[in-house]
Amino acid sequence: MAPxxxxxxxxxxxxxxxxxxxxxxSLPSEAQLCQEFGxxxxxxxxxxxxxxxxxLIGGGQGKRAVVLDAVPAxxxxxxxxxxRRAELTGHVPGQRLHEIALRHPEATVAAALGVxxxxxxxxxxxxxxxxxxPAMLERMNYTESVGxxxxxxxxxxxxxxxxxxxxxxxxxxxxxxxxxxAADALDAKLLEVPEGTxxxxxxxxxxxxxGTALEWSEDRYRPDVATVTVTNTRSSRPTVNRL
Amino acid sequence: MAPxxxxxxxxxxxxxxxxxxxxxxSLPSEAQLCQEFGxxxxxxxxxxxxxxxxxLIGGGQGKRAVVLDAVPAxxxxxxxxxxRRAELTGHVPGQRLHEIALRHPEATVAAALGVxxxxxxxxxxxxxxxxxxPAMLERMNYTESVGxxxxxxxxxxxxxxxxxxxxxxxxxxxxxxxxxxAADALDAKLLEVPEGTxxxxxxxxxxxxxGTALEWSEDRYRPDVATVTVTNTRSSRPTVNRL
Numbered sequence: 001m002a003p004x005x006x007x008x009x010x011x012x013x014x015x016x017x018x019x020x021x022x023x024x025x026s027l028p029s030e031a032q033l034c035q036e037f038g039x040x041x042x043x044x045x046x047x048x049x050x051x052x053x054x055x056l057i058g059g060g061q062g063k064r065a066v067v068l069d070a071v072p073a074x075x076x077x078x079x080x081x082x083x084r085r086a087e088l089t090g091h092v093p094g095q096r097l098h099e100i101a102l103r104h105p106e107a108t109v110a111a112a113l114g115v116x117x118x119x120x121x122x123x124x125x126x127x128x129x130x131x132x133x134p135a136m137l138e139r140m141n142y143t144e145s146v147g148x149x150x151x152x153x154x155x156x157x158x159x160x161x162x163x164x165x166x167x168x169x170x171x172x173x174x175x176x177x178x179x180x181x182a183a184d185a186l187d188a189k190l191l192e193v194p195e196g197t198x199x200x201x202x203x204x205x206x207x208x209x210x211g212t213a214l215e216w217s218e219d220r221y222r223p224d225v226a227t228v229t230v231t232n233t234r235s236s237r238p239t240v241n242r243l
Numbered sequence: 244m245a246p247x248x249x250x251x252x253x254x255x256x257x258x259x260x261x262x263x264x265x266x267x268x269s270l271p272s273e274a275q276l277c278q279e280f281g282x283x284x285x286x287x288x289x290x291x292x293x294x295x296x297x298x299l300i301g302g303g304q305g306k307r308a309v310v311l312d313a314v315p316a317x318x319x320x321x322x323x324x325x326x327r328r329a330e331l332t333g334h335v336p337g338q339r340l341h342e343i344a345l346r347h348p349e350a351t352v353a354a355a356l357g358v359x360x361x362x363x364x365x366x367x368x369x370x371x372x373x374x375x376x377p378a379m380l381e382r383m384n385y386t387e388s389v390g391x392x393x394x395x396x397x398x399x400x401x402x403x404x405x406x407x408x409x410x411x412x413x414x415x416x417x418x419x420x421x422x423x424x425a426a427d428a429l430d431a432k433l434l435e436v437p438e439g440t441x442x443x444x445x446x447x448x449x450x451x452x453x454g455t456a457l458e459w460s461e462d463r464y465r466p467d468v469a470t471v472t473v474t475n476t477r478s479s480r481p482t483v484n485r486l
Contacts, residue, residue: 019355019418019448022357022454024454076475076476076477079473079475079481112262114265172476172477173474173475173476173477174474174475174476175262175472175473175474176472176473176474176475177261177470177471177472178421178443178470178471178472178473179443179466179469179470179471180423180424180441180442180443180444180464180466181423181441181466182440182441196439197425197441198423198424198425198439198440198441198442199423199441200421200422200423201423205262211265211267213262221423223422223423223424226422227420227421227422228420228421228422228471228473229418229419229420229421230322230418230419230421230471230483231416231417231418231419232319232322232416232417232419232483233319233415233416233417234319234415234416238322238481238482238483239481240473240475240481240483
């Protein structure tokens, strides 16, 4: 189970994101939060401090905390890493490797990665878990030089994003395309849903600073665990957050 | 049918968005585009000029056009208005009113709009079409003062967004939450898909400059007509585009 201050912060983030706490609203007092969540002052203060660091709330130091007027955009790392998002929302991330292979890519994968069909790519299929329950199925494709180290890595240990970054891979930009698809047989089996269940699909192309494709992946989320939220106004650029 | 230069521009936008034409790539020459699309110079030049105006390509004036390095974010109006997006992508938008009513809101709608359950709201159910084919079903809820004019308007005529804006309604900010849902009986009937078909769902809260909710809506898109694309890098804020 996640530590209490993390669950608390996650719940407050949810209320702000879903508008239960609107811009300009005061948060409940520390005493009220302690009572509502059956928590002591320590975790409540830690949670509020985390939200303050993220720019979600202002005030404090004796004054009541207030919801600030812009939901900040998730940083690049958070948007890219399932592990990081799970941690930030107070959940315990997990993973179960289904398959990793070095093989010739299908034509669509070769085109997306910009490699020749006779080249080799590293392909993974991995189930992601939240608090031990199936949440998302990822099908990842890496160019050979980027993906080779994954063949020897412990892929049940955590974030591939963190692993590649630690090895100096220049993950610089990503394009994420979201739509809805029906669960196929493999999705159904691993995500434990009936075949045909609506899933939120993300297709992602990750590139280095020069714009060269490193990864082309397709993630499929159980509909009860994932949303993408876009906030925009006439006068400012949109912010994007995902859960 | 949409004019040729619009379809041409839409096809080039698609190639750029989906990475077939990557950042830094040269576009085909005008002569090549004419040949590929069986078009004369006029429509090809009009299409290229539109893409240039949108900041998608640079060059021209004798030099070959090049894909620029940032896909620009859609402006607020385009992100909000189905009609506007359809026009920009070379499709003919349409609509068929299913129902409009003035009634007491359900509890969830009242909460989202921040009104009392015993107040009145204007509720619409309207089918949206692209080139005459069902594309999206919208269920819209407006506070009484904002929605009343809609009761007398010709809702088969076009954009509600444009209609409200023309009447001086201050549509200033919006929060859009995207996920996947299964088509219910009404979705199935109007969108002409089997019940249970995965649909991309958008829930939207639109507010005025003071942050007061004016609209709370739920749109459900056939999966073959809608995607949301987020492009982000380590060093810049994300851009968001939808089709």
